[in-house]
Amino acid sequence: MYEWAEFRHFKYLLTILELKGFRAAAEQLYTAQSNLSTQAKQFQEAASVRLYDKLKDGRIKPTDTGVAFTFIAKDVLNTRAEAIEAILAIDRGDISVARFGCSPLADHVLFNDFCQMHKEFLPNCQIRPERNDTTQLVEDVVAGVIDAAIVTLPLENAALRVVELRRDRLVVCLRRDSPLASRNSLQPADLQNNLTIFYHPQRHPEAHARLLELLEDAGIKIENYSRVSHPIEMQTLVKDGYGVALVREGTVLYNELITRPISGVDWTVDTAAIYHQHRHPKSIPILVRQFKRQLNRAPENTLSVPRKTLSSATKDGPVQLALLG
Numbered sequence: 001m002y003e004w005a006e007f008r009h010f011k012y013l014l015t016i017l018e019l020k021g022f023r024a025a026a027e028q029l030y031t032a033q034s035n036l037s038t039q040a041k042q043f044q045e046a047a048s049v050r051l052y053d054k055l056k057d058g059r060i061k062p063t064d065t066g067v068a069f070t071f072i073a074k075d076v077l078n079t080r081a082e083a084i085e086a087i088l089a090i091d092r093g094d095i096s097v098a099r100f101g102c103s104p105l106a107d108h109v110l111f112n113d114f115c116q117m118h119k120e121f122l123p124n125c126q127i128r129p130e131r132n133d134t135t136q137l138v139e140d141v142v143a144g145v146i147d148a149a150i151v152t153l154p155l156e157n158a159a160l161r162v163v164e165l166r167r168d169r170l171v172v173c174l175r176r177d178s179p180l181a182s183r184n185s186l187q188p189a190d191l192q193n194n195l196t197i198f199y200h201p202q203r204h205p206e207a208h209a210r211l212l213e214l215l216e217d218a219g220i221k222i223e224n225y226s227r228v229s230h231p232i233e234m235q236t237l238v239k240d241g242y243g244v245a246l247v248r249e250g251t252v253l254y255n256e257l258i259t260r261p262i263s264g265v266d267w268t269v270d271t272a273a274i275y276h277q278h279r280h281p282k283s284i285p286i287l288v289r290q291f292k293r294q295l296n297r298a299p300e301n302t303l304s305v306p307r308k309t310l311s312s313a314t315k316d317g318p319v320q321l322a323l324l325g
Contacts, residue, residue, distance in 0.1 A: 007080060009043040012036055013051060014073040017066050021059050082285045089282035095122060098281065101130045101137040101149035104230055105203055106271055107248065110166065111150045114273070117291050122283060134204050141274055148284050153270040154206050163273045163288050166295055169249040170267040171259040173238050180244070185263045188218040195220065196243030197234055200227040211246075218265060 015025040016036060026033040044051055051066035062070070089095055098118055102111040115127050130137075130146060137149040142159045155162055172186055172195075180190055195215070201208040215222055226242055228234045234245050239256050247259065248269045273288045 004046045005043065007077070009039060010073040010076050012039050013043060014070055014077070016040060016060065017052060017062050017070050020061070023058075079289070082282070086282040086286050090122065095125055095281045095283050097126045097128060098122075098148075098283075099128045099130065099146040101132055101140060101146045101151075103134045103137060103149070103151045103204075104131055105134075105199060106150050106152050107166075107168075110271060114150055114287075114291055117294070118283070118287055121287060121290075125283075133202065134207075138274065141276055144276065144279055147281050148273060148275040148288070150271065150273055152204060152207065153272055154210065155272065155274065157274075159277055160274045161277055161285075163292060164270055165273055165292055166271045167268040168271070169261065170246050170269055171249045171261050172244050173235065173247040173251070173253065173257055173259050174244040175238065175241065176256055176258045178244070181258055181260065183260065185261045187263055188220055188265060191215070191218075191220050191244070191262070194244045195222065195246065196225045197237045197245040198222075198225050198227060199234065200229050203229060214265075214267065 012025070012029065015029055016022060019025045019028065022033045022036050022040075026036050029036070040051075049065050050063055051069050052060040052062050054060055100111070100115060100118075102108065111129075115129060118125065118127060130140075132140070134151045134155065137146070137151055138155065138157055138160065140146045141149055142157065150165070153162075153164070172180075172191070174180055174194075180186055180194070198211075199208065212222055226237055228237060231247070231251065234247070235254050235257060237243070238245050239254050246267075247253075249259065249261075251259070253259065273291070275284045275288070
């Protein structure tokens, strides 16, 4: 499929579009201007697209498709470079151990699937998994102690590549015999005085602070609450009757528990893979890209919730709650 499209087409056309002319592109690529013109024509005719318009002064003006092509071409060429680097590193035997971290509040099934894909990718590479809070995992990835990690957002660190993998709706976890369980969904007001179980703020300080802000925006004021360090501890307190909690939709629950959505809000939990911008095993970018593609193909992971970052969340629109797994 699309056998006519070769890497040289992307390189040539990207240079033409960025330099806005064939002469400058030919000089930079050390090739004849006529060759570039032929290659550009062949690609556009085969794809039935127009990437640029020629101006009277000999320069070119990218079309809307051409502007988009520059982004796509860069990605294609970067992917090729990453693939070659990974192959060379594997052949040299540079990747014998992979050190992966996971936040205790992230979905452990997702992390296991991530590790399993790496085993299929490099069967003879040993995997050393670690569990720690998001803050510590970030420090370890930056320092090179671990190679990559699965964490919950928000997260800002210029040294890291942060690739969002999945978004899950945030729902209320409560006892099956609770009066609130008889409803198909709950109102934000139902959480007042009932939402009394949270993860310890130190697990993810930024997420905890943002959650309290979102609750306050919804008219919910949180004062006293129980703190837990693990999802199982949270469920145990709910089961024992100490209140309700917010959990990721799809979380495996105790038999005594059930979840209900919250009407009027679209809060989601964001999970991401992180690794160092520069210092990482060459297999990691390939692994993360393939893993995200696999997740996107899975119907159960397809969400129609409008995307909003925490910083741009408002009271009037759906809120993407990059919180805890």
